[in-house]
Amino acid sequence: MIDVVLKKGKEKAVLHKHPWVFSGAIDNVKGKPANGDIIRLLDSKKDFLAYGFYNDQSRVAVRLLEWDENTPVDDNWFRDKIRTSVAGRAHILADGTTDTCRLIFSESDYLPGLIVDKYADHLAVQVLTSGMQNVMPVIIDELKALLNPASIFDKSDATSRQHEGLETTNVLLAGNQPPELVYVKENGISYGINIAEGQKSGFYCDQRYNRELLASYAKGKKVLDCFCYTGGFTLNAIKHGAASVTSVDSSALALETLEKNIELNNYGGGMQHNGFKSDVNVQLRKFRDEGEKFDIIVLDPPKYAPSRSALDRASRAYKDLNRLGMQLLNSGGLLATFSCSGAMDMETFKQVLAWAALDAGKQVQFIYQFHQPEDHPVRASFPEGEYLKGLLCRVW
Structure with a gap:
């Protein structure tokens, strides 16, 4: 096994079990490992630190796996991590009201990428590192043995694969081609999702508990769901008795699927639903100019800050979006606003909302903090795994 040696003083994060080693921390490499190979990481005194995946094309040159020198990182090591991750989610699926969740969450489940x-x-799987790409035959075999799925579909179409020297891919790995719509349940609500063509891996299960909690406020209310995708917040609001729901998304396919989901759950009668295919910021300004008002507004935008270097620009975008949302609320209305940007921490997000309130001429109370659910755990030594945060705000 090839040795990668750190510069003097660069071992602190590794000793704290952080799984990333950046290229600038490396002093030398003893040999010529291929991208994705497992290497031994040594400190400047040549003492063992950890085993990890190596990739000289990536800014994160080593992704650490195991800190015990006497525990080999072999096929059984990966199989054990998969079994542990899957077992930890079993209770989420136990009562039958939900049959969709995240089974493995990258570094947070000790399987980087x-x-x-x-x-x-x-x-649906996403493979984001060359090291994990190398062991995919083992991963697929273990998933088949554990779960006997009807299909395993590779949704590794993230552009971040380019940083690892990998091409994007969107192919069937095992089983039969999934149907155009796969039907799942979450919180007792049925959804048809398009695995092959849908965003990310097909459905955003990280908002499962947040959707249900927010819907508990929806009875008799006029609700606006922005960046609605296939209707997670919309359908929960309808189920809990909203007077009307307006859904906005730029994707025609998402809105078409949302309408099918309303029909699938027999939610069509007695409640007004309007869908708008539009850029959310444009549509919010149009609603404002038309004098529209809502009781509850959901703002769940895509990732505005993919990195810390984009945080200033993203903060301005979040501020403008939330300012528009606050202006459309009835006095005392609720704003559920989210950021899925890992670079945006909660305190910065609160400050952005304070600026938005000032610009909108509103007073805001933070009454609840939203988080990602337990199938998206945050590893103590890897705080970067905490990406989803949100605030429920009462706006006056």
Whole structure:
């Protein structure tokens, strides 16, 4: 096994079990490892630190796996991590009201670069590192043995794969091609999702508990769901008795699927639903100019800050978006606003909302903090795994 040696004084994060080693921390490499090979990481005194995946094309040159020198990182090591991750989610699926969740969450489950989502009898995987790409035959074999899925579909179409020297891919790995719509349940609500063509791995299961909590306020209310995708917040609001729901998204396919989901759950009668295919910021300004008002507004935008270097620009975008949302609320209305940007921490997000309130001429109370659910755990030594945060705000 090839040795990668750190510069003097660069071992602190490794000793604290952080799984990333940046290229600038490396002093030398004893040999010529291929990208994705497992290497031994040594400190400047040549003492063992950890085993990890190596990639000289990536800014994160080593992704650490195991800190015990006497525990080999072999096929059984990966199989054990998969079994542990899957077992830890079993209770989420136990009562039958939900059959979709994230089974493996990359570094947070000690499998850097591997994401596996379960959609009823189907699995969608995303492989984001060259090291994990090398062990995919073992991963697929273990997932088949554990879960016997109808299909395993590779949704590794993230552009971040380019940083690892990998091409994007969107192919069937095992089983039969999934149907155009795979039907799943979350919180007792049915959804048809398009695994092959949908965003990310097909469905955003990280808002499962947040959707249900917010819907508990929806009875008799006029609700606006922005960046609605296939209707997670919309359908929960309808289920809990909203007077009307307006859904906005730029994707025609998402809105088409949302309408099918309303029909699938027999939610069509007695409640007004309007869908708008539009850029959310444009549509919010149009609602404002038309004098529209809502009781509850959901703002769940895509990632505005993919890195810390983009945080200033993203903060301005979040501020403008939330300012518009606050202006459209009835006095005392609720704003559920989210950021899925890992670079945006909660305190910065609160400050952005304070600026938005000032610009909107509103007073805001933070009454609840939203988080990602337990199938998206945050590893103590890897705080970067905490990406989803949100605030429920009462706006006056």
